[in-house]
Amino acid sequence: MELREHKSSFIAYKVLHVLVVATLIRQCVLGHFESVFFCVLTLLLLYVPSIVQVGLRIELPTTLEIIILCFIFAAEILGEISSFYVRVPGWDTMLHTVNGFLAAAIGFSLVVLLNSDERLTFDLSPAFMAVVAFCFSMTIGVLWEFFECGMDLVFHTDMQKDTILHAIYTVALDPTRTNTVVGVTGITDTAVNGESLGLGGYLDIGLLDTMKDLFVNFIGAVVFSIIGYFYVKSRGKGKVASKFIPSRKEEGRDYLKAEQEKALPPEAEGREGRPDEGA
Template identity: 30%
Template sequence: MDENKQKALALLCYITMRLIAIIILGYSIYMIVIEKVDELESRYSMIAFYSLLLLGASFVPSIIEHRWKIDIPEFMELLFVAFCIGSLFIGEIIGMYRMNTWWDGLMHTLSGSLIAIFSFSLLRMLNESADIGKRFTPGFVVFLVFCIAATVGVLWEIIEYSADCLTGSNMQRYLNDVTGQPFVGQDALRDTMLDFILNSVGAAVVCVIGYIDLRIKKVTLIRAPKRLQK
């Protein structure tokens, strides 16, 4: 697929993502304000919150491009859209996280890969713009990328823990979804540890591909963002 078709596809995905978010947000507000569905009000409030997140996320790539004067590769943007829809829309709003536990693992693996790809792209851009003697070695790039992806995974688990403490949610799956009883021992840690492991696996796969990419001096999966003219 040529670059123009990729740009058109990315734009279509963003428009679709925004329309989905606006429609669901409007429906949630209607149910809360007009219908006054008290027993499900908290559920619709959470759906409205995730819809706002989905809507806001759709503008993140364009904000980054405008702020730092770069052109993010369309392949990376499509991955970002897929992750947002899979995580916020399918996972949280539709409820796939509650219906199928493997969906959470899939999203954490994808998020680790996406963060690693984005980190590789930025480091490639820095390397290409630096003097030869000041460029990072492939091994150091891989190490740095993996550390960034792992750190973001840790920060996300902190966010989940904070949300559970403040709102009484079950983002870390420490409660049984059926009985509402808290898990005990390693069962209480299983979801968090699996998230860490799968996030690391996704990042590690990209690191291997990126290392090979850097060693053979060819642009394959991970292309650096283009600097835009001021």
């Protein structure tokens, strides 16, 4: 019922679901079991927006739901299995920028939803809500980079993609040990244990990738924070922000509550909300 509520997001879900299942079958035939895991994970993640809506009884805007579904597919199926992270320049940068924008939207929405509860209502300024959204997004971005670094250190993955440099500046090469920066420029190759790696430059170990990811996350967070600021300033009249900010479900669309009421026996439903006769 939740999946079928919005026609456009339901079509997007079904198309992505079919593509993931087709990819899963292909990876099983090829015997790529790590890719099979990514496919199964993606199938589970595609249900998350609907589970969130039912469990938390909130309504996700159709635009936000479609972007989330496409983001999951782009990160897992295209990025990991189809190797777009390596084959398509800027793929990782694009996803991190979108992630910063979406995380800011989620942080902003949490404040809006909490503030719509009569028991927790505060008079929050537009600037404060924009700052909360920005900080929430940057925190998510930092935690993800922690995860990438941890995976690389513990499981020897390469989530922090390396960068080829042609110049390095470091105090580690200073023979005087006086904290003087020594520059090595015009680097055309890197050798490890006397063997050339054939990279055409020096191999950075992920620092620049991490900083780039955080920077584009920063850009995405700033963009939505500005949008959210004017949304609050205009008292909810912003057309762009409204496409990314969830709202509480209306009574007729609370499918979980409807199913729970159907499961109640007639006599229990009739007594619901009345005091115990023996009291």
